[in-house]
Amino acid sequence: MNALVTLASEVEVPENPLVPPIPELVIGLIAFFLVFGFLAKKLLPNINKVLDERRAAIEGGMEKAEAAQAEAQQVLEDYRAQLADARHEAARLRQEAQEQGAALIAEMRAEGQRQREEIIAAGHAQIEADRKQAAHTLRQDVGKLATDLAGKLVGESLEDHARQSRTIDRFLDELEAKSATDTAKAEAGR
Amino acid sequence: MSADMNTLAFNTECHLFIPGCGFEAPGLHSFVFDPLFSIGSFNFNKPMLLALLSTVVVVWFFWAAFGRAKVVPGKLQMIGEAGYDFVRRGLVYDALGKKEGEKYVPFMVSLFFFVWIMNLWSIIPVAQFPVTSVIAFPAGLALLVWLLWVGLTFKKHGFVGAFKNFSGYDKSLGWVLPLLMVIELLSNLIIRPFTHAVRLFANMFAGHMLIVMFTIASWYLLNGVGIVYAGASFVMTILMTAFELFIQAVQAYIFVLLACNYVQGALAEHH
Numbered sequence: 081m082n083a084l085v086t087l088a089s090e091v092e093v094p095e096n097p098l099v100p101p102i103p104e105l106v107i108g109l110i111a112f113f114l115v116f117g118f119l120a121k122k123l124l125p126n127i128n129k130v131l132d133e134r135r136a137a138i139e140g141g142m143e144k145a146e147a148a149q150a151e152a153q154q155v156l157e158d159y160r161a162q163l164a165d166a167r168h169e170a171a172r173l174r175q176e177a178q179e180q181g182a183a184l185i186a187e188m189r190a191e192g193q194r195q196r197e198e199i200i201a202a203g204h205a206q207i208e209a210d211r212k213q214a215a216h217t218l219r220q221d222v223g224k225l226a227t228d229l230a231g232k233l234v235g236e237s238l239e240d241h242a243r244q245s246r247t248i249d250r251f252l253d254e255l256e257a258k259s260a261t262d263t264a265k266a267e268a269g270r
Numbered sequence: 271m272s273a274d275m276n277t278l279a280f281n282t283e284c285h286l287f288i289p290g291c292g293f294e295a296p297g298l299h300s301f302v303f304d305p306l307f308s309i310g311s312f313n314f315n316k317p318m319l320l321a322l323l324s325t326v327v328v329v330w331f332f333w334a335a336f337g338r339a340k341v342v343p344g345k346l347q348m349i350g351e352a353g354y355d356f357v358r359r360g361l362v363y364d365a366l367g368k369k370e371g372e373k374y375v376p377f378m379v380s381l382f383f384f385v386w387i388m389n390l391w392s393i394i395p396v397a398q399f400p401v402t403s404v405i406a407f408p409a410g411l412a413l414l415v416w417l418l419w420v421g422l423t424f425k426k427h428g429f430v431g432a433f434k435n436f437s438g439y440d441k442s443l444g445w446v447l448p449l450l451m452v453i454e455l456l457s458n459l460i461i462r463p464f465t466h467a468v469r470l471f472a473n474m475f476a477g478h479m480l481i482v483m484f485t486i487a488s489w490y491l492l493n494g495v496g497i498v499y500a501g502a503s504f505v506m507t508i509l510m511t512a513f514e515l516f517i518q519a520v521q522a523y524i525f526v527l528l529a530c531n532y533v534q535g536a537l538a539e540h541h
Binding site: 097098099100101102103104105106107108109111112114115116118119120123124126127129130131133134137 | 298301312313315321322324325328333335336337339341343347350354375376377380383384401404405406407410411414468
Protein backbone atom coordinates (compact mmCIF):
# COMPACT_ATOMS: atom_id res chain seq x y z
CA MET A 81 0.00 0.00 0.00
CA ASN A 82 2.72 2.41 1.01
CA ALA A 83 4.78 1.08 -1.84
CA LEU A 84 1.97 1.95 -4.16
CA VAL A 85 1.76 5.45 -2.78
CA THR A 86 5.49 6.06 -3.16
CA LEU A 87 5.46 4.42 -6.58
CA ALA A 88 2.63 6.69 -7.59
CA SER A 89 4.42 9.79 -6.31
CA GLU A 90 7.66 8.83 -8.03
CA VAL A 91 6.09 8.35 -11.45
CA GLU A 92 5.52 11.52 -13.37
CA VAL A 93 1.81 11.49 -14.00
CA PRO A 94 -0.80 14.16 -13.84
CA GLU A 95 -2.59 12.54 -10.94
CA ASN A 96 -1.92 10.28 -8.00
CA PRO A 97 -3.98 7.16 -8.75
CA LEU A 98 -4.95 6.93 -5.08
CA VAL A 99 -6.45 10.39 -4.87
CA PRO A 100 -10.03 10.12 -6.01
CA PRO A 101 -11.11 12.77 -8.50
CA ILE A 102 -14.29 14.35 -7.23
CA PRO A 103 -16.38 14.22 -10.44
CA GLU A 104 -15.82 10.48 -10.75
CA LEU A 105 -16.67 10.05 -7.07
CA VAL A 106 -19.93 11.90 -7.54
CA ILE A 107 -20.85 10.09 -10.73
CA GLY A 108 -19.98 6.75 -9.14
CA LEU A 109 -22.18 7.47 -6.15
CA ILE A 110 -25.03 8.66 -8.34
CA ALA A 111 -24.71 5.51 -10.44
CA PHE A 112 -24.77 3.36 -7.33
CA PHE A 113 -27.72 5.17 -5.77
CA LEU A 114 -29.66 4.70 -8.97
CA VAL A 115 -29.06 0.95 -8.76
CA PHE A 116 -29.82 0.93 -5.05
CA GLY A 117 -32.97 3.00 -5.53
CA PHE A 118 -34.43 0.78 -8.21
CA LEU A 119 -33.53 -2.44 -6.42
CA ALA A 120 -34.49 -1.40 -2.91
CA LYS A 121 -37.71 0.43 -3.77
CA LYS A 122 -39.15 -1.62 -6.55
CA LEU A 123 -37.42 -4.72 -7.77
CA LEU A 124 -36.35 -6.52 -4.61
CA PRO A 125 -39.67 -5.93 -2.80
CA ASN A 126 -41.23 -7.28 -5.97
CA ILE A 127 -39.26 -10.47 -5.90
CA ASN A 128 -39.57 -10.81 -2.13
CA LYS A 129 -43.34 -10.68 -2.47
CA VAL A 130 -43.23 -13.36 -5.12
CA LEU A 131 -40.84 -15.50 -3.09
CA ASP A 132 -43.16 -15.21 -0.09
CA GLU A 133 -46.11 -16.12 -2.26
CA ARG A 134 -44.21 -19.08 -3.60
CA ARG A 135 -43.26 -20.19 -0.11
CA ALA A 136 -46.86 -19.77 0.99
CA ALA A 137 -48.03 -21.77 -2.02
CA ILE A 138 -45.55 -24.53 -1.33
CA GLU A 139 -46.30 -24.54 2.37
CA GLY A 140 -50.04 -24.38 1.62
CA GLY A 141 -49.67 -27.36 -0.70
CA MET A 142 -47.69 -29.21 1.89
CA GLU A 143 -50.20 -28.38 4.57
CA LYS A 144 -52.99 -29.63 2.35
CA ALA A 145 -51.08 -32.79 1.66
CA GLU A 146 -50.41 -33.23 5.34
CA ALA A 147 -54.07 -32.67 6.15
CA ALA A 148 -55.10 -35.20 3.51
CA GLN A 149 -52.61 -37.66 4.85
CA ALA A 150 -53.82 -37.15 8.41
CA GLU A 151 -57.39 -37.62 7.26
CA ALA A 152 -56.51 -40.78 5.39
CA GLN A 153 -54.72 -42.04 8.47
CA GLN A 154 -57.75 -41.21 10.60
CA VAL A 155 -60.06 -43.01 8.20
CA LEU A 156 -57.78 -46.00 8.15
CA GLU A 157 -57.70 -46.11 11.93
CA ASP A 158 -61.47 -45.79 12.12
CA TYR A 159 -61.83 -48.53 9.59
CA ARG A 160 -59.43 -50.74 11.48
CA ALA A 161 -61.23 -50.04 14.73
CA GLN A 162 -64.55 -50.89 13.10
CA LEU A 163 -63.11 -54.03 11.64
CA ALA A 164 -61.77 -55.08 15.02
CA ASP A 165 -65.16 -54.33 16.60
CA ALA A 166 -66.90 -56.35 13.93
CA ARG A 167 -64.51 -59.22 14.51
CA HIS A 168 -65.13 -59.11 18.23
CA GLU A 169 -68.86 -58.96 17.64
CA ALA A 170 -68.71 -61.90 15.26
CA ALA A 171 -66.63 -63.90 17.71
CA ARG A 172 -69.02 -63.03 20.50
CA LEU A 173 -72.03 -64.04 18.41
CA ARG A 174 -70.37 -67.29 17.43
CA GLN A 175 -69.54 -67.99 21.03
CA GLU A 176 -73.11 -67.22 22.07
CA ALA A 177 -74.51 -69.38 19.32
CA GLN A 178 -72.25 -72.21 20.37
CA GLU A 179 -73.29 -71.86 23.97
CA GLN A 180 -76.93 -71.65 23.03
CA GLY A 181 -76.57 -74.66 20.74
CA ALA A 182 -74.84 -76.65 23.44
CA ALA A 183 -77.52 -75.66 25.93
CA LEU A 184 -80.23 -76.61 23.49
CA ILE A 185 -78.63 -79.94 22.77
CA ALA A 186 -78.23 -80.65 26.46
CA GLU A 187 -81.78 -79.63 27.10
CA MET A 188 -83.07 -81.73 24.27
CA ARG A 189 -80.99 -84.65 25.43
CA ALA A 190 -82.34 -84.27 28.94
CA GLU A 191 -85.85 -84.04 27.55
CA GLY A 192 -85.35 -87.10 25.39
CA GLN A 193 -83.93 -88.97 28.33
CA ARG A 194 -86.89 -87.97 30.47
CA GLN A 195 -89.36 -88.92 27.77
CA ARG A 196 -87.62 -92.20 27.21
CA GLU A 197 -87.71 -92.99 30.90
CA GLU A 198 -91.34 -91.97 31.03
CA ILE A 199 -92.13 -94.20 28.08
CA ILE A 200 -90.15 -97.04 29.59
CA ALA A 201 -91.85 -96.55 32.93
CA ALA A 202 -95.24 -96.40 31.24
CA GLY A 203 -94.40 -99.58 29.32
CA HIS A 204 -93.32 -101.34 32.46
CA ALA A 205 -96.51 -100.33 34.23
CA GLN A 206 -98.57 -101.42 31.24
CA ILE A 207 -96.76 -104.71 31.08
CA GLU A 208 -97.22 -105.24 34.77
CA ALA A 209 -100.90 -104.37 34.54
CA ASP A 210 -101.31 -106.64 31.53
CA ARG A 211 -99.46 -109.39 33.28
CA LYS A 212 -101.66 -109.03 36.35
CA GLN A 213 -104.71 -108.89 34.18
CA ALA A 214 -103.57 -111.92 32.23
CA ALA A 215 -102.66 -113.76 35.37
CA HIS A 216 -106.00 -112.95 36.87
CA THR A 217 -107.87 -113.95 33.73
CA LEU A 218 -105.75 -117.06 33.39
CA ARG A 219 -106.40 -117.97 36.98
CA GLN A 220 -110.14 -117.68 36.42
CA ASP A 221 -109.99 -119.50 33.08
CA VAL A 222 -107.78 -122.25 34.45
CA GLY A 223 -110.06 -122.62 37.47
CA LYS A 224 -113.08 -122.75 35.28
CA LEU A 225 -111.51 -125.19 32.88
CA ALA A 226 -110.27 -127.32 35.77
CA THR A 227 -113.61 -127.40 37.50
CA ASP A 228 -115.38 -128.09 34.23
CA LEU A 229 -112.93 -130.85 33.52
CA ALA A 230 -113.11 -132.16 37.07
CA GLY A 231 -116.93 -131.95 36.95
CA LYS A 232 -116.99 -133.87 33.78
CA LEU A 233 -114.58 -136.41 35.19
CA VAL A 234 -116.25 -136.63 38.58
CA GLY A 235 -119.67 -136.37 37.11
CA GLU A 236 -120.91 -134.01 39.52
CA SER A 237 -121.07 -130.37 39.26
CA LEU A 238 -118.92 -128.70 41.68
CA GLU A 239 -121.52 -126.14 42.21
CA ASP A 240 -120.48 -125.20 45.66
CA HIS A 241 -118.64 -122.04 45.05
CA ALA A 242 -116.72 -122.02 48.26
CA ARG A 243 -115.42 -125.47 47.83
CA GLN A 244 -114.71 -124.90 44.23
CA SER A 245 -112.72 -121.81 44.93
CA ARG A 246 -110.72 -123.39 47.68
CA THR A 247 -109.85 -126.39 45.59
CA ILE A 248 -108.75 -124.24 42.66
CA ASP A 249 -106.61 -121.99 44.81
CA ARG A 250 -104.99 -124.93 46.46
CA PHE A 251 -104.26 -126.47 43.09
CA LEU A 252 -102.87 -123.28 41.67
CA ASP A 253 -100.75 -122.67 44.72
CA GLU A 254 -99.31 -126.11 44.37
CA LEU A 255 -98.72 -125.43 40.72
CA GLU A 256 -96.98 -122.16 41.44
CA ALA A 257 -94.88 -123.70 44.16
CA LYS A 258 -93.89 -126.45 41.83
CA SER A 259 -92.96 -124.07 39.05
CA ALA A 260 -90.96 -121.97 41.51
CA THR A 261 -88.95 -124.94 42.67
CA ASP A 262 -88.51 -125.97 39.02
CA THR A 263 -87.09 -122.56 38.13
CA ALA A 264 -84.85 -122.56 41.20
CA LYS A 265 -83.63 -126.00 40.27
CA ALA A 266 -83.08 -124.97 36.71
CA GLU A 267 -81.13 -121.89 37.70
CA ALA A 268 -79.08 -123.88 40.21
CA GLY A 269 -78.40 -126.50 37.57
CA ARG A 270 -77.26 -123.98 35.06
CA MET B 271 -8.89 11.47 -29.12
CA SER B 272 -10.22 8.59 -31.16
CA ALA B 273 -11.96 5.54 -29.72
CA ASP B 274 -8.82 3.58 -30.47
CA MET B 275 -6.75 5.90 -28.40
CA ASN B 276 -9.34 5.74 -25.67
CA THR B 277 -8.92 1.99 -25.51
CA LEU B 278 -5.23 1.50 -26.00
CA ALA B 279 -3.58 4.91 -25.94
CA PHE B 280 -0.38 4.01 -27.74
CA ASN B 281 1.21 4.49 -31.14
CA THR B 282 -0.23 1.76 -33.36
CA GLU B 283 2.37 2.28 -36.12
CA CYS B 284 5.23 1.15 -33.93
CA HIS B 285 6.56 -2.43 -34.09
CA LEU B 286 9.62 -4.42 -33.07
CA PHE B 287 12.67 -3.90 -35.31
CA ILE B 288 11.34 -0.63 -36.65
CA PRO B 289 14.11 1.86 -36.01
CA GLY B 290 13.48 4.93 -33.97
CA CYS B 291 10.57 3.59 -31.99
CA GLY B 292 10.47 1.63 -28.77
CA PHE B 293 7.95 -0.27 -26.75
CA GLU B 294 5.51 2.04 -25.04
CA ALA B 295 4.69 0.28 -21.82
CA PRO B 296 1.28 0.91 -20.33
CA GLY B 297 1.32 2.92 -17.15
CA LEU B 298 -0.75 5.28 -15.14
CA HIS B 299 -1.52 7.15 -18.32
CA SER B 300 -3.52 4.09 -19.43
CA PHE B 301 -6.02 4.96 -16.73
CA VAL B 302 -6.46 8.57 -17.63
CA PHE B 303 -9.00 9.42 -20.31
CA ASP B 304 -9.69 12.55 -22.19
CA PRO B 305 -13.24 13.77 -21.72
CA LEU B 306 -15.88 12.51 -24.10
CA PHE B 307 -17.58 15.87 -23.66
CA SER B 308 -17.39 18.76 -21.23
CA ILE B 309 -19.99 20.91 -19.56
CA GLY B 310 -18.20 23.94 -18.20
CA SER B 311 -15.42 22.63 -16.03
CA PHE B 312 -17.08 19.21 -15.72
CA ASN B 313 -15.48 16.60 -17.95
CA PHE B 314 -17.44 13.50 -18.78
CA ASN B 315 -15.07 10.65 -19.50
CA LYS B 316 -15.18 6.97 -20.37
CA PRO B 317 -15.12 5.53 -16.80
CA MET B 318 -18.08 7.73 -15.90
CA LEU B 319 -19.93 6.54 -18.97
CA LEU B 320 -19.17 2.93 -18.07
CA ALA B 321 -20.26 3.52 -14.47
CA LEU B 322 -23.59 4.84 -15.67
CA LEU B 323 -23.86 1.98 -18.14
CA SER B 324 -23.30 -0.39 -15.21
CA THR B 325 -26.33 1.16 -13.58
CA VAL B 326 -28.28 0.69 -16.78
CA VAL B 327 -27.19 -2.94 -17.12
CA VAL B 328 -27.93 -3.88 -13.50
CA VAL B 329 -31.27 -2.10 -13.40
CA TRP B 330 -32.23 -3.39 -16.85
CA PHE B 331 -31.38 -6.96 -15.87
CA PHE B 332 -33.25 -6.91 -12.59
CA TRP B 333 -36.12 -5.05 -14.18
CA ALA B 334 -36.37 -7.75 -16.83
CA ALA B 335 -36.02 -10.48 -14.21
CA PHE B 336 -38.12 -9.11 -11.35
CA GLY B 337 -40.24 -6.40 -12.96
CA ARG B 338 -43.10 -8.76 -13.50
CA ALA B 339 -42.02 -11.48 -11.14
CA LYS B 340 -44.15 -14.58 -11.13
CA VAL B 341 -44.61 -17.35 -8.61
CA VAL B 342 -43.61 -19.79 -11.32
CA PRO B 343 -40.45 -18.10 -12.62
CA GLY B 344 -39.29 -17.70 -16.19
CA LYS B 345 -35.70 -18.28 -17.23
CA LEU B 346 -34.48 -14.74 -16.60
CA GLN B 347 -36.27 -14.55 -13.28
CA MET B 348 -34.65 -17.82 -12.26
CA ILE B 349 -31.20 -16.45 -13.06
CA GLY B 350 -32.03 -13.26 -11.20
CA GLU B 351 -33.28 -15.21 -8.22
CA ALA B 352 -30.12 -17.29 -8.20
CA GLY B 353 -27.99 -14.13 -8.14
CA TYR B 354 -30.19 -12.49 -5.54
CA ASP B 355 -30.13 -15.58 -3.38
CA PHE B 356 -26.39 -15.92 -3.76
CA VAL B 357 -25.83 -12.52 -2.16
CA ARG B 358 -28.72 -12.75 0.26
CA ARG B 359 -27.96 -16.17 1.69
CA GLY B 360 -24.30 -16.57 0.82
CA LEU B 361 -23.20 -13.19 2.11
CA VAL B 362 -25.76 -11.26 4.13
CA TYR B 363 -27.54 -14.01 6.06
CA ASP B 364 -24.24 -15.75 6.58
CA ALA B 365 -22.63 -12.73 8.22
CA LEU B 366 -25.62 -11.05 9.87
CA GLY B 367 -28.22 -13.75 10.30
CA LYS B 368 -31.64 -13.75 8.69
CA LYS B 369 -33.35 -11.46 11.18
CA GLU B 370 -30.69 -8.77 11.47
CA GLY B 371 -29.53 -9.05 7.89
CA GLU B 372 -32.84 -8.64 6.08
CA LYS B 373 -32.63 -4.84 6.28
CA TYR B 374 -29.25 -4.73 4.53
CA VAL B 375 -30.04 -7.17 1.72
CA PRO B 376 -31.00 -4.51 -0.88
CA PHE B 377 -27.86 -2.51 -0.17
CA MET B 378 -25.56 -5.52 -0.41
CA VAL B 379 -27.26 -6.92 -3.50
CA SER B 380 -26.99 -3.55 -5.25
CA LEU B 381 -23.39 -3.25 -4.16
CA PHE B 382 -22.42 -6.67 -5.40
CA PHE B 383 -23.98 -6.45 -8.83
CA PHE B 384 -22.95 -2.85 -9.36
CA VAL B 385 -19.32 -3.58 -8.49
CA TRP B 386 -19.31 -6.78 -10.48
CA ILE B 387 -20.62 -5.15 -13.65
CA MET B 388 -18.19 -2.26 -13.22
CA ASN B 389 -15.40 -4.83 -13.00
CA LEU B 390 -16.78 -6.80 -15.89
CA TRP B 391 -16.34 -3.93 -18.38
CA SER B 392 -12.67 -4.85 -18.29
CA ILE B 393 -13.18 -7.73 -20.70
CA ILE B 394 -16.18 -6.48 -22.67
CA PRO B 395 -15.01 -5.57 -26.18
CA VAL B 396 -14.92 -1.84 -26.94
CA ALA B 397 -15.44 -0.97 -23.26
CA GLN B 398 -12.36 -2.89 -22.09
CA PHE B 399 -11.82 -0.91 -18.96
CA PRO B 400 -12.69 -1.83 -15.39
CA VAL B 401 -14.41 1.18 -13.89
CA THR B 402 -13.21 0.18 -10.43
CA SER B 403 -9.58 0.70 -11.50
CA VAL B 404 -10.27 4.38 -11.07
CA ILE B 405 -9.98 4.87 -7.31
CA ALA B 406 -12.90 7.29 -7.13
CA PHE B 407 -15.48 4.55 -7.78
CA PRO B 408 -14.40 2.02 -5.15
CA ALA B 409 -13.60 4.91 -2.80
CA GLY B 410 -17.14 6.24 -3.08
CA LEU B 411 -18.61 2.84 -2.35
CA ALA B 412 -16.17 2.17 0.49
CA LEU B 413 -17.12 5.55 1.89
CA LEU B 414 -20.78 4.56 1.83
CA VAL B 415 -20.02 1.31 3.62
CA TRP B 416 -17.88 3.19 6.14
CA LEU B 417 -20.66 5.69 6.81
CA LEU B 418 -23.13 2.84 7.24
CA TRP B 419 -20.80 1.04 9.61
CA VAL B 420 -19.93 4.10 11.71
CA GLY B 421 -23.54 5.24 11.79
CA LEU B 422 -24.76 1.83 12.88
CA THR B 423 -22.10 1.59 15.57
CA PHE B 424 -23.16 4.93 17.07
CA LYS B 425 -26.82 4.02 16.80
CA LYS B 426 -26.34 0.63 18.42
CA HIS B 427 -23.85 1.43 21.18
CA GLY B 428 -24.25 5.14 21.82
CA PHE B 429 -21.35 7.58 21.73
CA VAL B 430 -19.20 6.02 24.45
CA GLY B 431 -19.96 2.48 23.36
CA ALA B 432 -19.10 3.30 19.76
CA PHE B 433 -15.84 4.87 20.85
CA LYS B 434 -15.00 1.76 22.86
CA ASN B 435 -15.94 -0.34 19.86
CA PHE B 436 -13.70 1.63 17.51
CA SER B 437 -10.78 1.73 19.90
CA GLY B 438 -10.95 -1.87 21.07
CA TYR B 439 -11.28 -0.66 24.66
CA ASP B 440 -10.44 -3.40 27.15
CA LYS B 441 -9.58 -2.55 30.76
CA SER B 442 -7.67 -5.78 31.37
CA LEU B 443 -4.90 -4.66 29.01
CA GLY B 444 -3.55 -2.18 31.57
CA TRP B 445 -0.79 0.12 30.40
CA VAL B 446 -0.85 -1.13 26.80
CA LEU B 447 -4.38 0.17 26.44
CA PRO B 448 -3.61 3.76 25.31
CA LEU B 449 -1.24 2.51 22.65
CA LEU B 450 -3.70 -0.11 21.53
CA MET B 451 -6.51 2.42 21.40
CA VAL B 452 -4.53 4.71 19.12
CA ILE B 453 -3.65 1.85 16.80
CA GLU B 454 -7.16 0.48 16.77
CA LEU B 455 -8.75 3.86 16.12
CA LEU B 456 -6.38 4.48 13.26
CA SER B 457 -6.85 0.96 11.94
CA ASN B 458 -10.61 0.96 12.18
CA LEU B 459 -11.57 4.45 11.17
CA ILE B 460 -8.93 5.35 8.60
CA ILE B 461 -7.05 2.34 7.33
CA ARG B 462 -10.06 0.06 7.11
CA PRO B 463 -12.07 2.09 4.57
CA PHE B 464 -8.87 2.87 2.73
CA THR B 465 -7.90 -0.80 2.35
CA HIS B 466 -11.49 -1.66 1.56
CA ALA B 467 -11.39 0.66 -1.44
CA VAL B 468 -7.80 -0.01 -2.42
CA ARG B 469 -8.18 -3.79 -2.34
CA LEU B 470 -10.76 -3.61 -5.11
CA PHE B 471 -9.05 -0.77 -6.94
CA ALA B 472 -5.57 -2.34 -6.93
CA ASN B 473 -6.79 -5.73 -8.08
CA MET B 474 -8.69 -4.30 -11.01
CA PHE B 475 -5.92 -1.84 -11.73
CA ALA B 476 -3.29 -4.58 -11.84
CA GLY B 477 -5.51 -6.89 -13.87
CA HIS B 478 -6.20 -4.23 -16.42
CA MET B 479 -2.54 -3.33 -16.54
CA LEU B 480 -1.62 -6.94 -17.29
CA ILE B 481 -4.17 -7.28 -20.06
CA VAL B 482 -3.15 -3.98 -21.63
CA MET B 483 0.50 -4.92 -21.27
CA PHE B 484 0.11 -8.21 -23.15
CA THR B 485 -2.22 -6.68 -25.70
CA ILE B 486 0.19 -3.89 -26.54
CA ALA B 487 3.10 -6.30 -26.54
CA SER B 488 1.28 -8.63 -28.95
CA TRP B 489 0.84 -5.78 -31.34
CA TYR B 490 4.32 -4.35 -30.86
CA LEU B 491 6.04 -7.70 -31.37
CA LEU B 492 4.14 -8.42 -34.58
CA ASN B 493 7.10 -7.98 -36.91
CA GLY B 494 9.62 -10.48 -38.31
CA VAL B 495 10.68 -13.16 -35.90
CA GLY B 496 8.90 -11.31 -33.16
CA ILE B 497 5.68 -12.89 -34.39
CA VAL B 498 6.46 -15.94 -32.24
CA TYR B 499 6.65 -13.78 -29.14
CA ALA B 500 3.59 -11.93 -30.29
CA GLY B 501 1.72 -15.26 -30.35
CA ALA B 502 2.88 -16.09 -26.84
CA SER B 503 1.89 -12.65 -25.68
CA PHE B 504 -1.52 -12.99 -27.29
CA VAL B 505 -2.09 -16.34 -25.57
CA MET B 506 -1.23 -14.58 -22.33
CA THR B 507 -3.78 -11.90 -23.17
CA ILE B 508 -6.45 -14.57 -23.53
CA LEU B 509 -5.38 -16.32 -20.34
CA MET B 510 -5.31 -13.07 -18.39
CA THR B 511 -8.73 -12.18 -19.74
CA ALA B 512 -10.10 -15.48 -18.49
CA PHE B 513 -8.35 -14.99 -15.19
CA GLU B 514 -9.76 -11.48 -14.91
CA LEU B 515 -13.25 -12.83 -15.42
CA PHE B 516 -12.69 -14.86 -12.28
CA ILE B 517 -10.98 -12.07 -10.34
CA GLN B 518 -13.75 -9.61 -11.15
CA ALA B 519 -16.35 -11.79 -9.48
CA VAL B 520 -14.05 -12.61 -6.56
CA GLN B 521 -13.28 -8.96 -5.89
CA ALA B 522 -16.93 -7.97 -6.04
CA TYR B 523 -17.64 -10.82 -3.63
CA ILE B 524 -14.87 -9.78 -1.25
CA PHE B 525 -15.96 -6.15 -1.33
CA VAL B 526 -19.49 -7.09 -0.27
CA LEU B 527 -18.27 -9.73 2.16
CA LEU B 528 -16.19 -7.11 3.95
CA ALA B 529 -19.11 -4.69 3.93
CA CYS B 530 -21.24 -7.38 5.58
CA ASN B 531 -18.54 -8.08 8.15
CA TYR B 532 -18.25 -4.40 9.03
CA VAL B 533 -22.00 -4.12 9.51
CA GLN B 534 -21.89 -7.28 11.58
CA GLY B 535 -19.14 -5.76 13.74
CA ALA B 536 -21.29 -2.67 14.27
CA LEU B 537 -24.33 -4.69 15.30
CA ALA B 538 -22.48 -7.16 17.51
CA GLU B 539 -22.38 -6.65 21.25
CA HIS B 540 -19.03 -5.16 22.14
CA HIS B 541 -16.51 -7.46 23.64
